[in-house]
Amino acid sequence: MTAQPYRREGVTGKTVRFRFDGRDYEGLEGDTLASALLANGVRAVASSVKLGRPRGVYAAGCEEPNALVQIEEPFPEPMLQATTVELYDGLVATGLPGQGRLADRPDPARYDAVHAHCDVLVVGAGPAGIAAAGVAARAGGRVILADERPEPGGSLLGTTETLDGRPGREWAAEEVAALAALPEVRVLRRTTVVGHYDDNYVVAVERRTNHLGAAAPAEMARERVWRIRATRVVLATGGHERFVAFAGNDLPGVMLAGAARTYANHYRVLPGRRAVVFTTDDSAYAAALDLADAGVEIAAIADVRRAPGEAWAARCAERGIEVLTGYVVTAAKGEGEVSSVEIGPRGAGATREVAADLLLVSGGWTPVVHLFSQAGGTLRYDEGLGAFTPGETRQAVEAAGFARGVGGTGVRTLRACLEDGAEAGRRALAAAGFAVASGHRLPAAEEEPTAAPAEHLWLVEAGDYGTHFVDLQRDVTVADVLRATGAGLTSVEHVKRYTTAGTAHDQGKTSGLLTSGVVAHALGVDVAELGTTTFRAPYTPVSFAALAGRDRGPLHDPVRVTAMHEWHVARGALFENAGQWKRPWYYPRPGEDMEAAVLRECRAAREDVAAMDASTLGKIDVVGPDAAVFLDRLYTNMMSTLKVGSIRYGVMCRPDGMVFDDGTVIRLADDRFLVTTTTGNAAAVLDWMEEWLQTEWPDLRVHCTSVTEQWATVALVGPRSRAVLARLAPGLAVGNDSFPFMTWRDTEVAGIEARVCRISFSGELAYEINVSSWFGLALWEAVMASGEVTPYGTETMHVLRAEKGFPIVGQDTDGTVTPQDLGMEWIVSKKKADFIGKRSYARADTSRPDRKHLVGLLPEDPGVLLPEGAHLVETSALPEPPVPTLGFVTSSYRSAALGRTFALALVSGGRERVGERLYAPVGADLVPVTVTSHVLYDPEGARRDG
Amino acid sequence: MLLIPCPWCGPRDEAEFHYGGQAHVAYPEDPAALSDEEWARYLFFRDNPKGLFAERWSHTAGCRRWFNAVRDTATNEIHAVYRTGEPRPVIA
């Protein structure tokens, strides 16, 4: 007796140590966790999600519905199939009750993405896929061959078939190695194609280091997502075996016949000692004979058919295996695992119980049509197979081999699959534009017995269907399906949603067709007309980490910083995101909280002198003979009358009349303007300009160029700003008469070539100094050098502008607000014949008296700060819901200048409500507020000129 | 992900493009001359066919040009692309 009691005799290999459910085991290199557990006689691997029933290994690949495990070490990962986890030293795993746990620590692994193009993508490196790739590659095509397993061969890995007189597995390894050596061929192992989208855009996930455990090199990406655009795709995805619904078909020890064959042949493991085989076609005979040769006693084969393949029957007779035709398994029995199998004639008749620890089931084979269906292909029912096969498609894709239903009787024939694959490869490459010579040599396959027709059996009839499982992972039984059809559901899509069959993370690979079959049986209709549920990506689960790739943490989104950024960081500024920009939010001094810092910064701007980094404002150069005409059409006000040397504030609207953006327009020359936009809208405004120029006004001679990053801007604000500027720019006449409001001058500031604009977003005397961004930091340091200028951030900027009632597009507006709603009737030209939005101001809707207007709000308690977003109601007690709301708070701050809190709000008929008391429901309270004008500070504009 | 044949750059991934809705909805010559209903039709009403649809795309992450495409909304097949200002081609 070895340490692995179910390992086949005489097998040697490198020992691998692992731990499962708290016990230490040994397996062999090349095992999956499933094969290693079987080798150690572990039958119950997990328990089911709803009923908590013990479950064992059912399959040998990604179709596994039962054996769900969680890896605990080296890094936690939930909901993996034991059949796809490659064994490595130090693996620690536990069986799951249908649900796992996410890691409680950050994933240290790297993930990456690759983009690739090819002439032919072949999915699946089984016989058909290798043949297809071989033909296409040897004719010189750029070929990608992707396969989900660690080694090529597909179905050859589970059988004893030979090609050119040697094991199929060896042929596959050699042929794929030869292909991989060709310069235009890429072979992707451990790579699952999970999605097939429009125009042959195919997404695959390559697992590079998962199988190495703790030995995985840290510098190597754990998984890579491949995004492949292929001229042609050949889907050689093979088939999945399905089971039959009978009593107790979920007991550990019940296993798909083909899976048991793979365990015996490929992993050298006996999944049991004494087996009963239950089949509907010839394929299970090959499994039974291989297992018998490996040392498993085959107690009986129950074949639902009257006439199994004669050659197979003869081979069984040679070995003394009893074949019972017209028989079914009526129940698998045992405590926690199979100990006996009840068999009997189909329909009625005396049953008998056969002692066995293994029950092999084959309900036929289903072509893997997931990707074909995802690609938009139709499916058609194949009577011989009892399954759906690829039909029509408009995409440049075709299926090959068993995925196309080759064989047609439920038994894959190796020679036919090789030939079909080679033909598909030839067609694909020819369609991709290559001349393909004939004469690709295929390996010689053995003669195979002629198959007898399969019989399509979905369920074994019984009085009680409570343990006739249809979907093992979702614990859906025939009884559940009958409840659904009994409730009147006649579509598989509805039954799927009612019972959840097919919705587990195995996506119903073994259960989908069975569900259709049982529904068809219950309704007395044909499966062919009932159809199957829709196949959707991903084919197998994909981790979010893989999809995120490198786009995590600081690389999640590009970060834009200004030329002065390092100064802000050094001064301890806190930052706010404005789109992708990092903007200083406020600069707390030691001991200050945000409120104290912002009040101090506001006081400095209103009473002394302060500066803000305003470089992030969008800036667009608008140049050309028709630039003025163009801006007249875009802005609500007149820009063509602006004089060179002057500046005008402007608002842009959409054709529906709603505010889209605002900013200043500087006229640099007759044919040249510099337009500023809000920080977050810079790209959208440039897009907007280009759209109108290209699609509506191609006759206008105008070019627009983003220059946001070419300029650095310092806003110098406050009653003492003029004095500071005069010192920094001795060559500039800073007096009010020589440099009036809304004009600009080119000069030198601190020895740097600069353009100074007299504009104000605070109501105070203010200047915006623009220099080449290369000199931004030097300018900022020069402004700050004397220590008298207080740096301020976006929060202070927001408070200052709100005190003056200047709206921020996107904060105080939301795409349903007109300039008139904002109290800016004055900016809407009456003279211009047309501009974007003008016609909409004559619509009844934009002149409704109950439109929401921008107003100010003063909480009656001057210490209460309203939350932004708070709604406003008329009454001091809330009526029964739905409560009619008058509007909502858009901005809310503490004001140093006002010595109290205040807010801006959009309020229905707001301008007519000035002086009224309204209420803001905040938590359980109704906060009383008074409606005021939106301009709360210096309404006469007395401070602008200093 | 569609492969969109930009008439200026050739076939490129859909991720490089922005969608612009129905094509051939011109800004009215004289909006002031339109009735409220006519103006509302221009602003708010668009076709939503199952089948061939002439629509606008902009190659924003490429040449930044607008163009038109005739796409089958049921299959995503792009039957034609053409430059802004050109008439919609007849698709057999």
Ligand SMILES: [Zn+2]
């Ligand atoms: Zn382009």
